Amino acid sequence: MKPKPAGKVxxxxxxxxxxxxxxxxxxxxxxLMETAARQGAQIICTQELFRSQYFCxxxxxxxxxxxxxxxxxxxxxxxxxxxxxxxVMVASLFEKRAAGLYHNTAVVIDADGTLLGRYRxxxxxxxxxxxxxxxxxxxxxxxxxWNTRYGKIGVLVCWDQWYPEAARLTALxxxxxxxxxxxxxxxxxxxxxYGERQHAAWEIIQRGHAVANGCYVxxxxxxxxxxxxxxxxxxxxxxGQSFVAGTSGEILARATVDREEIxxxxxxxxxxxxxxxxxxxxxDRRIDAYAPLTxxxxx
Numbered sequence: 634m635k636p637k638p639a640g641k642v643x644x645x646x647x648x649x650x651x652x653x654x655x656x657x658x659x660x661x662x663x664x665l666m667e668t669a670a671r672q673g674a675q676i677i678c679t680q681e682l683f684r685s686q687y688f689c690x691x692x693x694x695x696x697x698x699x700x701x702x703x704x705x706x707x708x709x710x711x712x713x714x715x716x717x718x719x720x721v722m723v724a725s726l727f728e729k730r731a732a733g734l735y736h737n738t739a740v741v742i743d744a745d746g747t748l749l750g751r752y753r754x755x756x757x758x759x760x761x762x763x764x765x766x767x768x769x770x771x772x773x774x775x776x777x778x779w780n781t782r783y784g785k786i787g788v789l790v791c792w793d794q795w796y797p798e799a800a801r802l803t804a805l806x807x808x809x810x811x812x813x814x815x816x817x818x819x820x821x822x823x824x825x826x827y828g829e830r831q832h833a834a835w836e837i838i839q840r841g842h843a844v845a846n847g848c849y850v851x852x853x854x855x856x857x858x859x860x861x862x863x864x865x866x867x868x869x870x871x872x873g874q875s876f877v878a879g880t881s882g883e884i885l886a887r888a889t890v891d892r893e894e895i896x897x898x899x900x901x902x903x904x905x906x907x908x909x910x911x912x913x914x915x916x917d918r919r920i921d922a923y924a925p926l927t928x929x930x931x932x
Contacts, residue, residue, distance in 0.1 A: 645674025650857030818871035
């Protein structure tokens with residue numbers, strides 16, 4: 634399906650807290666999506682791994698039971714909501730591809746309920762309380778953008794947001810909006826010393842992607858302080874503050890730090906063309922000089 638001509642479209646960012654029951658999390662999120670649609674959202678995006686608490690705080694084989702097939706029950710439920718309200722959906726899921734093969738995957742569903750495709754998270758972190766390499770195989774589908782009813786969008790996931798190469802390669806496929814389902818927060822014991830700088834860095838680099846590529850950026854984070862059974866320590870305090878940045882990196886809207894929230898943000902896709910012609914970074918790229926980017930390090 635070709636997107637409509639560039640124009641105004643409303644984004645719906647679902648910032649919520651997750652409990653221990655995946656079925657309850659799904660039910661709540663579907664309800665929030667319907668509310669967002671009734672409030673005028675046309676493209677709706679969830680936070681990362683919205684069906685569960687952030688289980689990567691430890692390496693626990695039992696957590697693989699949280700994964701599901703794609704297509705599967707969750708994508709079917711999302712497709713029904715998309716068809717009912719004529720909305721595009723971006724949703725982050727724990728994908729079971731095969732026995733022993735799992736991905737951190739975002740699905741894109743068009744406004745007629747068609748499952749357009751999936752993006753498998755490419756950059757997988759391994760840090761204290763973020764032990765994702767234990768669970769997720771790095772993505773093998775590359776960076777992608779999709780024509781939807783309301784515009785051409787790209788999707789990246791959480792740790793991907795720190796990599797300008799990922800944003801650039803997605804924008805080069807024509808993405809007008811980059812969505813980043815996210816689960817990022819503070820270690821409570823470090824918050825006083827590092828918290829402000831950590832959050833600022835997270836927001837700044839994504840705003841930079843909007844500037845460098847002349848596109849919109851929508852980052853959707855979770856909220857809540859999550860401590861998992863059997864995992865010691867103080868857990869993670871997710872910092873919320875989901876936001877949408879405009880084509881020059883300006884903040885168009887930002888959610889709260891500690892509350893569940895539906896952020897409805899109208900954007901004008903015509904500004905992508907305007908920005909890219911006034912700040913012609915894509916025109917002036919020296920693609921003949923970038924070969925070293927494919928090396929791990931230039932000695």
